[in-house]
Amino acid sequence: MNFIKNIIIEYIYGAGYTLILLGQTILQLRAVIFKANEILHQMYIAGISSLFVVSIVAVFTGMIMGLNAGLGLKDFGAEGQIGLLLTITLTREMSPFMTALILSASVGSAIAAEIGTMKVSEEIDALEVMSIDPVRYIVMPRIVGFSLMVPVLCVYATILGVLGGAVVGQFQLGVDYRVYFRDVIQRVASLDGLKDLYVGLFKGFVFGVIVSVIACSNGLRTTNGAIGVGRSTRQAVVTSFLVVIFFGYVITAIAYR
Amino acid sequence: MSERVVIEMKNVHKTFGKRKILKGMNLSVKEGETMVILGPSGTGKSVTLKHITGLVTPDEGDCLIKGESISHAKPKDKERIRASMGVLFQSGALINWLTVYENVALPLREHKLASGKELDRIVMEKLKWLDLVHAKDNLPSDISGGMKKRAGIARALTTNPDILLYDEPTSGLDPVMSNVFNELILRLQKELKVTSIVVTHDMQSAYMIADRITFIYEGEAIFCGTPEEIQNSPNGIIQQFIHGRTKGPMIIDHSEEESKHKYEHEHPEQKA
Numbered sequence: 001m002n003f004i005k006n007i008i009i010e011y012i013y014g015a016g017y018t019l020i021l022l023g024q025t026i027l028q029l030r031a032v033i034f035k036a037n038e039i040l041h042q043m044y045i046a047g048i049s050s051l052f053v054v055s056i057v058a059v060f061t062g063m064i065m066g067l068n069a070g071l072g073l074k075d076f077g078a079e080g081q082i083g084l085l086l087t088i089t090l091t092r093e094m095s096p097f098m099t100a101l102i103l104s105a106s107v108g109s110a111i112a113a114e115i116g117t118m119k120v121s122e123e124i125d126a127l128e129v130m131s132i133d134p135v136r137y138i139v140m141p142r143i144v145g146f147s148l149m150v151p152v153l154c155v156y157a158t159i160l161g162v163l164g165g166a167v168v169g170q171f172q173l174g175v176d177y178r179v180y181f182r183d184v185i186q187r188v189a190s191l192d193g194l195k196d197l198y199v200g201l202f203k204g205f206v207f208g209v210i211v212s213v214i215a216c217s218n219g220l221r222t223t224n225g226a227i228g229v230g231r232s233t234r235q236a237v238v239t240s241f242l243v244v245i246f247f248g249y250v251i252t253a254i255a256y257r
Numbered sequence: 258m259s260e261r262v263v264i265e266m267k268n269v270h271k272t273f274g275k276r277k278i279l280k281g282m283n284l285s286v287k288e289g290e291t292m293v294i295l296g297p298s299g300t301g302k303s304v305t306l307k308h309i310t311g312l313v314t315p316d317e318g319d320c321l322i323k324g325e326s327i328s329h330a331k332p333k334d335k336e337r338i339r340a341s342m343g344v345l346f347q348s349g350a351l352i353n354w355l356t357v358y359e360n361v362a363l364p365l366r367e368h369k370l371a372s373g374k375e376l377d378r379i380v381m382e383k384l385k386w387l388d389l390v391h392a393k394d395n396l397p398s399d400i401s402g403g404m405k406k407r408a409g410i411a412r413a414l415t416t417n418p419d420i421l422l423y424d425e426p427t428s429g430l431d432p433v434m435s436n437v438f439n440e441l442i443l444r445l446q447k448e449l450k451v452t453s454i455v456v457t458h459d460m461q462s463a464y465m466i467a468d469r470i471t472f473i474y475e476g477e478a479i480f481c482g483t484p485e486e487i488q489n490s491p492n493g494i495i496q497q498f499i500h501g502r503t504k505g506p507m508i509i510d511h512s513e514e515e516s517k518h519k520y521e522h523e524h525p526e527q528k529a
Contacts, residue, residue, distance in 0.1 A: 118353070126350035129310050130364045130412075131336040137367065 014239075018217040021139065025213065028133070028140040035141045042145025046107045047153065053102050058157035061094060062086060062164025070173040079173045083183035086165040087158075091188075091196040092203075095157040097248055099150055100207035104240040108215040111142055112236035115219025116229040124220065134220070143212040150208030151201040158200070199255045206247055211240045259288040262324075263420060263452045269308055269318035271301075271476075278304045279315070280476035291446055291453040293463040295487075296473035297498060297507060302456045303347075305473065306424055309454065310344055311335050322420070343413025345423045349405030351397040351412070357404075358384070358393040361411045370416065383411040387441075403434045410441070414449075421445065423455040427462050439465045460499055464488075472498070474507070 032039065066086055070079045115138060118124050127134050162184055169175035187193040218236040222228045264286040271279040278301045286292045294302050307313040308320045311327040320328045327338045351360045362380045365371045371379055384390045387407040392400050400408070406426060413421060426442065427435035439462050445451060446466075457463055463470055464484045472480040472487065472495050480487060480495055487495060497505030 121348055121353075122346040122350040123352055125307075125310075125312055126344070126346055126409075127352075128312060129339060129342065129344045130367070130416075131339050132364070132367045 014217065014221065014235075017221060018213055021135065021217050021220070022143075022209070022213045024135045025140050025143050028136045029144070031136050031140065032144060035136075035144075038141040039145045039148075042142050043149045046103060046146050046149040049110075050099075050103050050106045050153065051156075053106065054099060054153055054157050055160055057098055057102060058095070058160035059164040061098060061157075062090065062161030063168045065089060065094070065161070066165030066168040067172060070169060070175065074173065079169075080175050080179055081183070082165055082169055082173065082175060083162075083180035084187050086162055087184045087187045087193070088196055090158045090161040091193075091200045093200075093248070093252065095154040095161065096150070096200050096203035096207055097244070099153045099157050099204060100211055100244045101241060103146070103150060103153070103208075104211045104215075104237055104244065107146065108211045108240055109233045109237050111146075111212065111215035112219040112233045113229055115139075115216055116222035116232040119220060119222040120225050120228060139216045139220075142216060143209060146212035147205055147208035150211075151204035154200055154204035195255070199251065203248065203251050206251065207244050210243050210247060214240045214243065261288040262286065263288045263290075263322070264292075264309055264454065265321040265324075266305070266308065267319050267321070269305075269315040269320065271304060271308070271313065271315050278476055279308075282308075282318070282473070282476060283478055284471060284481075286452060286454060288452055289446075289450050290468045291442070291455065291466055293467035293470045294454060294456045294473060295458070295460075295463055295470055295498070298458070300473050301476045302473055303424055306344075306422055306454065306456055309422060310342065311339065340416060341418055342420045342422065343410075343416065343418035345406060345409045345413055345421070345426055347424045347428060348402075349397065349409035351405055351408055353397055356394050356396055357389055357400065357408045357411075360397070360408055361415055363412065364416050368416075379415060383414050386414070387411045402429050403437070406430075406438065407441075410445075414445075419449075419451055421451045421453045423453065423457075425457055426455060427457060427459045435459060435462060436465075438462075442466050460501075 066082050069085050070082045073079045073081055073085075115124075118138070124134050124138075127137060166177050166180050169180045170177045188197070215236045218232040218239070222232040224231075262285050264284065266282050266284040269279050269282040270277070282301065282305060284292075284294075284305070294305060296302050304313060308315055308328065309322070311320070311330065315328050318328075319326050322338050322341070325334070325338055327335060330338060351357070352363065355363065358380060361383055362376055365376050365379060381390065381393075384393055387410060389404065389407055389411060392404055392408075397405055397408070423442065426438050430438065442453065442455065443466055446453060455462075455466060467484050469481060469483055470487045471478050472492075474494055480490060480492060482490070487499065490496065493506040496502075497507045
C-alpha cells in the first residue's frame with residue numbers, strides 16, 4: 001500500500017514540478033532574443049537528429065494508411081478518395097502524433113539524459129552558484145527550439161506521407177496520381193483543409209512543449225548518479241507518450257466537436 | 258587575517274528523507290582565513306558547503322555571509338550575496354558543451370560584466386594564472402581531472418570573489434598534483450587575500466593550507482582549532498580519523514555500532 005502511495009505522491013510532485021518549470025520558462029521568454037543562437041542550435045539538433053527517422057516513418061505511414069484505406073474503399077469503388085483521406089488524417093492527427101513520439105524517443109530522451117548528467121555532475125549547482133538561472137540558460141532554449149521545430153517537422157511528415165500514399169495509389173490501387181494530387185490540393189486549399197492545417201500545427205507545437213518540458217523536468221529531478229540518469233530518461237519518454245496521447249484527444253475533441 | 262567574521266553557520270539542522278545530516282552545525286570563518294572542514298564520508302561536509310552557497314535551505318538555523326542571511330534571502334539578494342563567492346566543485350562542474358575558454362568566460366558573458374577585448378583579457382589572464390592557455394579550446398571531456406579542477410578555479414575567479422569555497426580539491430589527484438593544488442590554494446590566499454573554506458579528506462593538504470580546521474562528525478562540528486591543536490586533540494574520533502585507523506570509537510557504518518560500544522567499553526577514556 002505504501003508503495004502505491006509513494007508512486008502517486010511522486011507523480012503528483014513530478015506534475016507540479018513540471019508545471020512550475022513551464023511557468024518559469026514562460027517568464028524567461030523575455031530572454032528569447034539573447035538566446036536566439038542557442039534556440040537555433042536546439043532547433044537544428046531536434047530537426048537534424050530526427051530527420052531520417054521522421055522521413056522513413058512518414059513515407060511508410062502514408063503507404064500503409066493509403067493501402068489499407070484504398071483496399072477498403074475499393075469495395076465501394078471509392079479508392080480514388082485516398083488522397084483526400086490521407087491529407088485529412090495526416091494533417092490533423094498522424095503527423096503531429098508520430099513526430100512527437102519520434103522526437104520524444106530520440107531528442108526528448110537525449111535532453112533528459114543530458115540535463116540529468118549535468119545535475120548529478122553538479123553543473124546545475126555550479127550555474128546556480130554563479131547566479132545563472134538554469135531555466136534561462138538550459139531549459140528555455142530547449143523548450144522554445146523544440147516546440148518551434150515540431151510543427152515544421154509535422155508539415156514535412158505530412159508531405160512525405162502524402163507522397164507515400166501517392167506511390168501506393170499509383171502502383172497498387174490504380175489511382176492516377178493526377179486525380180490523387182487534385183484531391184490533395186483541393187482539400188488543402190479549402191477552409192476545412194486550412195482548419196486541419198492549423199489544428200495540426202497547433203498540436204505539433206503543444207506536443208513539442210509537452211515533450212521538451214517533461215524531458216527537462218525529469219532531467220532536473222535526477223538523483224542517484226548513472227542509475228538516476230537512466231531512470232529519468234525512461235520516465236521522460238514514458239510520461240511524454242502518455243501526455244501526448246491524452247492531449248491529442250483533447251485538442252481533436254475541442255477543435256472538431 | 259582580521260577578526261571580522263565573514264561566514265557563519267548558526268545551529269543549522271538539515272534532514273534529507275529520514276536521514277538527519279546536520280544536527281546543530283556551527284561554524285565561524287574570519288576574513289582572510291582558510292578554514293578546512295574535515296570529517297568522515299557522509300558526515301555532512303558537502304551539505305555544509307551547499308548551505309553556505311545557498312543551494313540548500315536549512316530546516317532550522319541560519320547561514321550568514323558578511324552578516325547577511327543567505328539561507329532566507331530573496332532570489333535577488335541571494336544573487337548579490339553569491340556574487341562575492343567562487344566555488345570549486347569536486348569534479349570541476351564545467352559545462353560539458355563549452356570549451357575551457359567559454360566556461361571561464363561564462364559568468365562574465367551571462368551577467369554582461371565584460372565583452373569583446375575586455376572579456377578576452379580577463380579570461381586569458383585567469384587561464385595564464387592557472388596554466389591553462391594551451392587547453393583553452395578543449396572541451397571538458399578532452400582534459401584531465403586536474404585540468405578540469407584548475408579550469409573550475411579559473412571560472413570561479415573571473416568575477417573576483419573575496420570568498421572561495423573548495424569541495425575536495427585534491428580528491429582523485431596524484432600526490433604531486435595534490436601538492437600543486439595545495440600550493441595554488443596558498444598562492445590564492447596570499448595574493449588575493451580571499452576567505453576560503455576547503456572541504457577535504459586529505460590530512461596532508463589540511464595541515465599545509467589550513468589556518469584553522471573544523472572537524473565534523475555525525476552532523477556536528479566537534480572540534481575547531483589550528484592544525485597543531487587538532488594533532489594534539491585527545492578526542493578518540495579525531496585521532497582515529499587523522500591517523501586513518503580502522504579500529505576506534507568512530508562509527509564507520511551502522512554495522513560498526515557494536516564494535517564502537519565494545520571499543521568504548523575497553524577504552525573508556527577515549528569516549529567521544
